[in-house]
Amino acid sequence: MARKRAREADQQANNDPTVDKMDEDGSSDSSDDDMDVVNVDFELFNYDPAIDFHGVKTLLRQLFDTDAQLFDLSGLSDLIVVQNTIGSTCKVDDKANDAYAFLTVLNAQEHREKKPVAQLIEYLSEKARTTGGSLAPIPEILAPSGMHVVGLVLAERLLNMPAEVIPPMWGMLIDEIEAAVEDKEPYEFTHYLVVSRTYREVQSTLDQSERKQKKAKEEAKLLYFHPEDEEMRKHAVASGAYAFTKDDGSVADSKRAFQEMGVQPHGFMMLIEASRFEGAVKAIADYVGESA
Template sequence: MSKRKVDEDSDIDVSSTDESDVENTPQDAEEEEIVDVDFDYFDLNPEVDFHATKTFLRQLLGDDATQFDISGLADLILTENSVGTTIKTEGQEGDPFALLSVIDATTNASKPSVKGLLDYFLEKTQKSTEFNMILRKLLDPKKTTKDNSKQLRVGLVISERMINMPVEVVPPMYKMLLQEMENAENAHEKYEFDYFLVLSKIYRMVDAEVESDEKQPQKKLKSKAEPGADLDYFHYEDIVLEANSRYHAHYEYTRKLQETDSRRVFTEYGIDPLLSLILLDKKGLEKSAVEMEEKFPPF
């Protein structure tokens, strides 16, 4: 089911980079081809979105993805009557360019695919003592309120997209997610979460190794550029989520299957992806959805 269209006149510059461009005149450069792309929002489609959902999960979990039941997690995300949105350009049967959904981490905590992921989060947050303690309490199957009257529920937010998708497509997805959870059949039983744990990733800029210009090309030297020690975001909406979070932290992936320098593309630095975990209460997520619309308005 199509939900809404972003912008019928959204422009994407697809200028070529082959040798023929070198001979282009300034006038030719001004006449670069522009392609109009329509982004449509759709409900999750289990018959079409399974493989793309697995790919998005692998992207989020980085080099550690191989230790999880990715197929099991994708099945949960695409379960019938689940809430969430994909963005496509070729209709409902097309491949998703972005996905946002939520898994009931409390109800599904004992399922192997979810348990493996939650255990991983608890392991990663061990050095963040307070964050780890609150996660353990929230994920405890016993009643977790102060008066032990009920068990607090946690929704695991899965949000990922292709790297060239603009952040401006994200605010409507969060707005629709909140609306769907509120209006869903049996919403009180299925989607009344007290907290939301957002799985994401960031990256750290590091010195890239470059080939020496001297007689030994096989030897690598450190770049003379200043090291980029700062962190930056793959998902710029995380800036808003972190600002409204109860806890957030970044962690090294356990495995490193790809060298930092091999990730370097047209820059003097390499990048090291890091796991990002953001815990918000319900009001924090609702506030974030509003602030995202203000910070990243539609095209």
């Protein structure tokens, strides 16, 4: 399977500015009229078990938020980083640095007997059952019946990462899965289950009575930590948010970010049929390009 560094050389030779290396403009001056431009190069790398374990574990802890303690994150991180021909890390300056973003897919059937994946399957199935509604089909798809082969897609990035880094990571994943299938590796899926996060803005417990807090929470609109999730959701056969098991109302106050409203995170998942997955990835690229 072709390595990312080799592909990067080809892409740069073709002067394609959208992959592997991207620039982010930032300001280092408080003046609105006189700003310095800071160029940051983001690069994609294959996983390296000797380097990426701690960075991936940190991002997994962010992905699962208050429920991170329910999982064997060390074991899950190990599974991700040893699978080094599928998925990417996104870094700045050097491969030896911690990842700013990661993306991977794990075969649920292939790894379901392993503790980290067994925990994740049980957790997602239970959340889908208790939440119901649009998530209702997911437990049957994840069941060990042999009828469905599910790719568990895990992705997370630091909150201040530009969205432009995302389409190349997803596009690379598509290419790598296709190459793996050609090599008879176990990545031929019937469905992809994308695990992500959303949030709602809720009234602070410091400002409102219990009744008003409850009403505000019920009326709050679902928002996305990852804007591309809103676009990908259009291609899903099942999707929805769910409450974290370790949900704590005080979290909203700790994440107020100097606003009147607090931030209440939720888990989020999207089930996408394999035949629609490539179209969903293309839609992400189109969406990010239009909103950039």
